[in-house]
Amino acid sequence: MSEFRNLELRRLDLMVLLVFLGLLRQRKAALVAEQLGVTPSTISHALQRLRDVFGDPLFLRRPHGLEPTDVALQLEAPVRAAVEALDSALAGPQAFDPARSTATLTLTGYDGELATLVPGLAKRLLTVAPGMRLIARALGRAQALAALDDGSVDLALGVFPHLGRDNIADPLLRDGFAVVLRADDPRATDTLTLEGYLAARHLVVSPGGDLQGLVDDLLAARGLSRQVVIAAPLFLPALAMVAETGVIATVPSRIARRFAPAFGLVVQDAPLPIHTFEITAARHRRNARNPMLEWVVTELQTIGAA
Numbered sequence: 001m002s003e004f005r006n007l008e009l010r011r012l013d014l015m016v017l018l019v020f021l022g023l024l025r026q027r028k029a030a031l032v033a034e035q036l037g038v039t040p041s042t043i044s045h046a047l048q049r050l051r052d053v054f055g056d057p058l059f060l061r062r063p064h065g066l067e068p069t070d071v072a073l074q075l076e077a078p079v080r081a082a083v084e085a086l087d088s089a090l091a092g093p094q095a096f097d098p099a100r101s102t103a104t105l106t107l108t109g110y111d112g113e114l115a116t117l118v119p120g121l122a123k124r125l126l127t128v129a130p131g132m133r134l135i136a137r138a139l140g141r142a143q144a145l146a147a148l149d150d151g152s153v154d155l156a157l158g159v160f161p162h163l164g165r166d167n168i169a170d171p172l173l174r175d176g177f178a179v180v181l182r183a184d185d186p187r188a189t190d191t192l193t194l195e196g197y198l199a200a201r202h203l204v205v206s207p208g209g210d211l212q213g214l215v216d217d218l219l220a221a222r223g224l225s226r227q228v229v230i231a232a233p234l235f236l237p238a239l240a241m242v243a244e245t246g247v248i249a250t251v252p253s254r255i256a257r258r259f260a261p262a263f264g265l266v267v268q269d270a271p272l273p274i275h276t277f278e279i280t281a282a283r284h285r286r287n288a289r290n291p292m293l294e295w296v297v298t299e300l301q302t303i304g305a306a
Helices: 003-009 014-028 029-036 038-052 070-091 111-116 118-128 141-150 192-198 214-221 235-245 253-263 291-305
Strands: 059-062 066-067 104-109 131-139 155-158 167-175 175-184 201-205 227-232 246-250 265-269 277-284
Touching: 003 066, 014 038, 014 070, 014 227, 029 038, 038 167, 059 291, 066 070, 066 141, 104 141, 111 235, 118 131, 118 291, 131 291, 141 155, 141 167, 141 265, 141 277, 155 265, 155 291, 167 291, 175 235, 175 253, 201 235, 227 235, 235 253, 235 265, 253 265, 277 291
Parallel strands: 104 131, 104 155, 201 227, 201 246
Antiparallel strands: 059 066, 155 277, 167 277, 175 246, 175 265
């Protein structure tokens, strides 16, 4: 390694590299300063050091924020690899003390996980880890896995039948399906029959807006069909629509038990067998031994078992 390279590398400490990655992800210096817990002046000085070392502006000011140059984009992969290698080396032997932690945990999931698991975790953090901060994001499955890969989220909660080779998942709970309908629906007073189920008009929860789901595939295998008249992207708005319209919906049992009464809805067993599914907490392999995430996953498993 040349003497020049030695001199330049000495100017690139970990904070400078974290600032670089943060600016690539957030595109706003103020957000990076807040996330790293430093002053805007620190961000400005770090960026100037980066520009001096690499001989490039790296980020150009635009009305919407900072736009990375081609050089910055080319540097992202090697800089991220260096930071992740150091992070992995440092994370191994360290114990996690929730009472003293000031970490920020970022996780994502659909509204089912955000409504049934994350509130319990938030309550737990406020009780035993008051210095921690929690950021919950709503991302689709592919977006969530991409966010794990680029490091913008720590955990992704949901159903992940096909994880990437760089992801691992811990089971949180197993759930099934139930039917929700209004209390004044004639089908609400007796055990819901398949005949009554098929005679009803249905709402399906579909983030993509499809008027067909898992239940329709199961019915088709039996030579049967139902009338789906509404597609909703999220579970809780779906319950509100059931309450307002009088259609029925087949939703995860945990959602039904927890929230249907608040909407004046009755919960019935599904009149046909529907397979159960597993909710997991996925993370990137670089965080396989991260003690904070191990603790968080354990807390989520306890919440899921309640």
